[in-house]
Amino acid sequence: MESLSPNIFVNNINKTIEFYTLLGFELAMSVPETGPDLVWAMMVKGNVTLMFQSIESLAEDLPEIKRTDGGSLLFYIKLQGIRVFFEDIKDKVTVLKGLEKTFYGATEFSILDNNSYVLTFSEDE
Template identity: 70%
Template sequence: METLAPNIFTRNIQETVALYTLLGFKVAMSVPEQGDELVWVMMVNGGVTIMFQTFDSLEEDLPEISRGNGGSLLLYINLKNIREFFESIKGRVKVLKGLEKTFYGATEFSILDNNNYVLTFAEHE
């Protein structure tokens, strides 16, 4: 195995792209490649790749993918300059837990994305 790139399902892909753009991600690929009605998008920030896809785009092929947004998933993202990053986004996202030093030496904070997934950002100093 070499990498892991989660494919996260969303009901509103435009809102998801907007939020993750705010977090510094850039669209690397999308379906369709142009236009407003995206059904899938790959977003990248440094070494982190996350794909987002609409539930509707797979309802015929994989009807098992039919659940509410969110769930018991937390994405743990390592980065540098966590304090600067936190200050740049804290008033524009839903912060669940502010900056704090953990017992294992990391500085972390957590936010909730528009799909009710928890993103925890960490810097291991």
């Protein structure tokens, strides 16, 4: 195995792109390439790649894919400069847990994305 790039199912691709742009991600690709009715997008920041796909786009092919907002899934993202990053975004997002040092030595904080997924950011300071 070489990599893992989650394809996360969401209700609105454009609003998801807006949210992740606040976190510093850049849109790498989308289907279609432009327009208001995107069904898939890939966003990248450093070595982190996330794909987002509308639930509707696979409803016929994979009816097993169904969900309500959020879910029992947490994305754990390691980065450098966590304190600066936290200060940059804390007033633009829903912070679930502020900066804290864990018992295992990492500094972490958690936020809620616009689709009710939990993102935990971590740095080994």
